Amino acid sequence: xxxxxxxxxxxxxxxxxxxxxxxxxxxxxxxxxxxxxxxxxxxxxxxxxxxxxxxxxxxxxxxxxxxxxxxxxxxxxxxxxxxxxxxxxxxxxxxxxxxxxxxxxxxxxxxxxxxxxxxxxxxxxxxx
Amino acid sequence: xxxxxxxxxxxxxxxxxxxxxxxxxxxxxxxxxxxxxxxxxxxxxxxxxxxxxxxxxxxxxxxxxxxxxxxxxxxxxxxxxxxxxxxxxxxxxxxxxxxxxxxxxxxxxxxxxxxxxxxxxxxxxxxxxxxxxxxxxxxxxxxxxxxxxxxxxxxxxxxxxxxxxxxxxxxxxxxxxxxxxxxxxxxxxxxxxxxxxxxxxxxxxxxxxxxxxxxxxxxxxxxxxxxxxxxxxxxxxxxxxxxxxxxx
Numbered sequence: 001x002x003x004x005x006x007x008x009x010x011x012x013x014x015x016x017x018x019x020x021x022x023x024x025x026x027x028x029x030x031x032x033x034x035x036x037x038x039x040x041x042x043x044x045x046x047x048x049x050x051x052x053x054x055x056x057x058x059x060x061x062x063x064x065x066x067x068x069x070x071x072x073x074x075x076x077x078x079x080x081x082x083x084x085x086x087x088x089x090x091x092x093x094x095x096x097x098x099x100x101x102x103x104x105x106x107x108x109x110x111x112x113x114x115x116x117x118x119x120x121x122x123x124x125x126x127x128x
Numbered sequence: 129x130x131x132x133x134x135x136x137x138x139x140x141x142x143x144x145x146x147x148x149x150x151x152x153x154x155x156x157x158x159x160x161x162x163x164x165x166x167x168x169x170x171x172x173x174x175x176x177x178x179x180x181x182x183x184x185x186x187x188x189x190x191x192x193x194x195x196x197x198x199x200x201x202x203x204x205x206x207x208x209x210x211x212x213x214x215x216x217x218x219x220x221x222x223x224x225x226x227x228x229x230x231x232x233x234x235x236x237x238x239x240x241x242x243x244x245x246x247x248x249x250x251x252x253x254x255x256x257x258x259x260x261x262x263x264x265x266x267x268x269x270x271x272x273x274x275x276x277x278x279x280x281x282x283x284x285x286x287x288x289x290x291x292x293x294x295x296x297x298x299x300x301x302x303x304x305x306x307x308x309x310x311x312x313x314x315x316x317x318x319x320x321x322x323x324x325x326x327x328x329x330x331x332x333x334x335x336x337x338x339x340x341x342x343x344x345x346x347x348x349x350x351x352x353x354x355x356x357x358x359x360x361x362x363x364x365x366x367x368x369x370x371x372x373x374x375x376x
Contacts, residue, residue: 010230016208021347
């Protein structure tokens with residue numbers, strides 16, 4: 001019988017520093033998860049808008065008045081954009097070997113953050 | 129005490145917050161602050177400061193041997209980032225005269241700053257970190273061209289301190305399935321060796337969902353390696369080798 005290992009493990013994530021590339025990678029995961037779970041809601045809203053002319057205008061009206069709905073849409077779009085851009089970064093890294101040094105990896109992460117910020121500003125302007 | 133020989137004006141006190149755990153006494157690990165006097169007219173390494181702390185707390189345990197970044201014994205988590213205590217200048221990591229030392233993350237703690245490296249070495253063993261040859265041994269030696277030899281640069285220098293693998297989130301969650309950056313760097317070192325004759329078998333062994341492909345390019349390994357090596361690049365090279373092999 002294998003004895004249970006009772007020895008402690010130092011794995012308090014709050015005490016371990018995470019460089020920018022790691023932050024970018026974990027946010028890619030988190031945004032992916034968030035987008036995945038919010039997708040049914042988005043599809044449901046989309047189906048309502050396509051049901052009839054009345055339901056479309058009802059939804060459009062609700063949209064004009066509900067700040068929560070606007071904020072939710074905004075968060076979804078920003079999360080989706082980040083996930084997409086960070087995904088591109090990973091594909092580019094895999095395909096061309098770009099961003100495999102510490103310096104270029106950091107730069108790519110900053111580019112993704114910067115691009116997401118620009119897109120987020122754009123959505124902010126468009127939605128609110 | 130060693131501090132006694134230093135003129136008073138050249139001394140300052142620092143706080144070393146150190147992870148303590150003695151399995152015979154403690155149920156849980158705890159952080160202990162040790163106040164240490166260090167010289168200000170020269171820079172000392174984190175390991176030197178640990179020695180000073182040990183003078184006050186003789187039960188403090190940590191591994192060390194060569195004290196110059198060759199043996200790889202004193203890997204630890206310094207202010208949240210893995211590194212070798214012997215080659216990390218105190219001035220670089222001291223923040224408001226304080227430094228925090230913890231054992232390398234993810235591995236079971238034996239005592240204080242000492243971790244059980246078994247999982248780490250088990251993974252290394254899996255990549256067969258030695259030359260495998262099938263052809264008859266030549267009379268004198270197996271030769272390499274200077275270009276082939278260059279292919280081992282940035283790979284053979286690894287001292288197996290474990291700083292990279294224990295800073296890798298993929299290794300934390302799957303230390304038994306994902307080989308980790310150190311083992312994969314060694315894997316590529318032998319795949320890329322022109323004298324090795326087991327390339328196909330080596331690649332076969334890596335072709336599953338966990339061993340290699342759990343690397344997500346977080347690059348903590350590259351940012352902590354005390355020897356400045358790049359396991360992420362090595363992993364990418366193995367991946368490309370696997371892909372091009374399929375096409376052939």
